Amino acid sequence: MEYLDNMYFLLALTFVVYAASQILQLRTGWTILNPILVSAVVIIAFLKFTGVSIDTYNEGGRLIEFWLKPAVVALGVPLYKELSAIRKQLLPLIASELAGCVVGIISVVLVAQLLGATKDVVLSLAAKSVTTPIAMEVTRAVGGIPSLTAAVVICVGIFGGMTGFRVMKLTRIGSPIAQGLSMGTAAHAMGTSRAMDVSGKYGAFASLGLTINGIFTALLTPTILDLLGVI
Amino acid sequence: MVIQCAIIFGCLALGELIVWLTGIKLPSSMIGMLLLTALLHFRVIRLEWVEGMANFLVKNLGFFFVPAAVSLMLFFDIIKAQWIPILLASALSTMLVIVVTGWVHQLMRKLMGGGSHGIFR
Numbered sequence: 001m002e003y004l005d006n007m008y009f010l011l012a013l014t015f016v017v018y019a020a021s022q023i024l025q026l027r028t029g030w031t032i033l034n035p036i037l038v039s040a041v042v043i044i045a046f047l048k049f050t051g052v053s054i055d056t057y058n059e060g061g062r063l064i065e066f067w068l069k070p071a072v073v074a075l076g077v078p079l080y081k082e083l084s085a086i087r088k089q090l091l092p093l094i095a096s097e098l099a100g101c102v103v104g105i106i107s108v109v110l111v112a113q114l115l116g117a118t119k120d121v122v123l124s125l126a127a128k129s130v131t132t133p134i135a136m137e138v139t140r141a142v143g144g145i146p147s148l149t150a151a152v153v154i155c156v157g158i159f160g161g162m163t164g165f166r167v168m169k170l171t172r173i174g175s176p177i178a179q180g181l182s183m184g185t186a187a188h189a190m191g192t193s194r195a196m197d198v199s200g201k202y203g204a205f206a207s208l209g210l211t212i213n214g215i216f217t218a219l220l221t222p223t224i225l226d227l228l229g230v231i
Numbered sequence: 232m233v234i235q236c237a238i239i240f241g242c243l244a245l246g247e248l249i250v251w252l253t254g255i256k257l258p259s260s261m262i263g264m265l266l267l268t269a270l271l272h273f274r275v276i277r278l279e280w281v282e283g284m285a286n287f288l289v290k291n292l293g294f295f296f297v298p299a300a301v302s303l304m305l306f307f308d309i310i311k312a313q314w315i316p317i318l319l320a321s322a323l324s325t326m327l328v329i330v331v332t333g334w335v336h337q338l339m340r341k342l343m344g345g346g347s348h349g350i351f352r
Contacts, residue, residue: 014298035293036293036296036300037300039297039300039301040297040300040301043297043301044301044303044304047301048304054301054302054305057301061297061298064294064295064298065295065298067288067291067295068292068296068299069243069258069259069260069263070288071288071289071291071292071295072258072261072263072264073239073246073260073264073267074239074267074284074286074289075292076242076264076265076268076285077267077271077281077282077289079268080267080268080271080272080278089340089343091339091343092335092336092339092343093336095336095339096332096333097332099331099335100332103327103328104324104328107323107327107328108320108323108324109320111323111324112316112320115320116313117313117316117317118313121313121317125317125320125321128321128325129324129325129328131261132299133258133260134256134257134258134261137256141256147305147306148309148317150299151303151305151309152310152317152321154296154303155303155318156321156325157296158300159321159322160325160329161293163325164329167326167330168329168333171330173337175336175337177336178332178333178337179333181332181333181336182328182329182332182333182336185328185329185332186326186328186332187325187329189292189296190296193289193292193293193296194293209332211261214258214261218256218257
């Protein structure tokens with residue numbers, strides 16, 4: 001079945017599967033049926049079943065992934081629309097970002113150590129909350145495994161997008177700004193895309209969260225790991 | 232559409248240039264995002280020149296992650312070896328980040344008088 005290797009077929013498959021996943025979540029309202037997760041599971045199953053290689057899939061996949069960078073640039077538009085709100089509360093923004101960044105690094109390191117992860121795995125988890133390029137760069141700098149970080153970042157994004165709003169409901173985080181900010185801080189662009197589903201305002205603060213946490217994480221991770229005695 | 236793409240890809244290209252020139256350890260896309268915000272703020276470009284394309288991209292952000300999520304299958308072996316600490320630590324920590332960020336933000340706003348009466352208004 002050489003036809004299955006056809007790039008346009010695989011692209012069409014991806015569109016169809018994602019559209020179906022979106023409809024499935026809309027119909028059921030189930031958080032666990034996150035469209036990114038469901039699409040990935042279906043496509044991975046398809047590849048395993050048909051024997052189409054991941055490299056072949058990625059020939060088309062690259063074309064989709066290509067739009068990730070321009071899409072992140074485009075987040076500048078919602079961000080611009082909320083600029084005046086951002087300037088009015090610079091201090092709460094910086095303080096909460098700093099807290100989220102530090103807690104994120106320390107907690108993942110301590111829990112992983114407690115559960116018996118090896119040193120290189122612990123180092124690879126430290127930057128898990130931020131966007132892939134920053135996270136991989138940080139991991140490289142501290143001596144972890146960058147490809148493991150890339151995988152974990154995606155898992156974190158899916159998990160954060162799935163559970164974020166439920167967790168905030170349980171913990172009484174109700175303000176749209178705090179909610180958007182938390183989604184971007186904890187689950188980078190995937191959390192931001194989930195926040196954008198709610199509204200542009202949520203999305204704008206999520207973009208802000210992913211940006212500030214990205215910068216803080218890049219700057220602070222080596223020092224925090226040093227203080228924790230991991231490196 | 233072409234003008235809109237020119238602006239967005241222009242910002243991205245500038246971001247790439249800044250990374251290339253300075254060797255700064257930030258993604259070009261994040262720098263491009265801040266550039267686009269700045270250009271809109273200082274009225275170098277108008278919102279309507281870029282809004283349609285930007286909305287389209289932002290609304291479909293999740294879709295662009297599908298190939299990366301499919302590529303997770305390449306890492307099954309690395310994850311499998313220590314999947315309990317990796318998944319539990321990441322999940323727990325992610326929920327903590329959400330809660331701490333949200334709480335600190337709400338607390339700070341309350342301390343500063345919050346809402347429309349805060350000192351930052």
